């Protein structure tokens with residue numbers, strides 16, 4: 001392995017170099033993301049409307065599109081110190097294996113018990129709930145990473161945590177569920193009989209294995225019908241992208257120390273929070289006209305919100321009780337095909353990233369899951385880390401870009417977000433190893449059904 005003597009294998013920041021404020025990219029966007037709308041009146045939701053569902057300070061952050069920097073409270077910074085800064089790694093071994101002139105870096109967010117970047121926002125959301133004097137919070141979880149992260153954060157601040165877990169994951173990922181219970185959360189398979197919306201969905205679709213959109217509906221109902229509870233969400237929202245900017249800020253500071261400038265920045269995109277966080281300070285420079293970068297969002301071909309979705313107002317949940325967000329969406333009724341094993345199954349996308357993509361500031365591409373698992377395995381074997389299937393979408397694109405550099409001889413610097421580890425995803429890996437994994441692309445007709453169900457009202461696409 002040839003190592004550049006200027007650049008260590010892992011680049012760490014010292015504790016006193018850690019960011020003291022999150023970066024709010026909306027402050028530098030000329031075209032701001034569209035506001036959340038009240039689903040009944042179609043009017044923008046203000047502080048009062050949103051405070052019924054979300055914690056007050058988080059509502060302020062959600063609505064704040066003017067302050068570029070928002071201070072990270074000391075209590076949150078103390079928690080961050082336990083597992084941050086996360087390592088920024090130069091993938092020397094992968095470069096050598098690929099025989100590429102490209103320089104590859106990844107920011108690894110899997111080095112905490114929850115196994116992903118979600119803890120960065122969970123701890124912030126739990127802190128503000130505690131500060132407001134709430135008893136607890138409710139949420140949904142699909143694969144389980146968000147529920148795990150939130151359970152950890154709630155136990156740290158001694159808050160109650162009610163998790164609605166998509167039924168199929170609840171049954172297939174018992175270990176994930178037990179991690180949450182270890183941290184004191186209560187975990188309910190969704191849809192359940194414990195909420196009115198759950199009862200309604202069970203009546204309409206008996207035997208359903210649930211979906212993220214459905215679990216969101218239940219968690220929101222549980223928050224609004226229990227005194228002293230609020231709902232928290234692990235992705236999509238502006239506030240979550242804000243908290244995740246810690247990823248990009250650390251990365252940028254570490255790279256600046258060694259005068260490294262990435263040419264291409266790649267992240268997987270489910271609801272958009274890790275990608276939004278990783279690119280935030282770099283996108284800020286691009287928006288202010290200081291520097292240029294290529295940003296690439298990578299999504300599954302079986303849930304292609306950016307590459308085949310519509311930019312329109314839509315519900316974030318199946319039960320259609322949440323605010324409407326303007327985003328790239330496949331429609332809230334869209335559920336990825338059952339053979340899709342790789343996560344990133346949300347039908348919509350962060351409205352901030354949707355706006356940036358719409359304005360041509362970011363690219364997106366869709367990749368098929370067998371190709372994703374090939375990249376995952378290649379990465380595990382050469383770099384040692386067993387990646388989450390979600391993260392492996394970014395690995396796929398990073399390898400593809402590095403191979404392109406090999407063809408052209410360009411020495412590009414590629415940075416990608418390695419969002420987490422895949423220890424709880426071995427059923428998916430097993431399918432891949434047994435040759436039982438297939439690629440399924442939704443047909444145009446299937447997607448059209450989702451688009452037909454989008455809410456229609458004056459200005460819905462305007």
Ligand SMILES: *Cc1c(COP(=O)(O)O)cnc(C)c1O
Pocket residue numbers: 115116117118145146234235236268269270271272273274275344388390391419420421
């Ligand atoms: C949740 C999750 C994602 C996708 O969520 P985003 O909000 O798009 O970042 C990606 N990777 C891992 C490991 C996750 O847990």
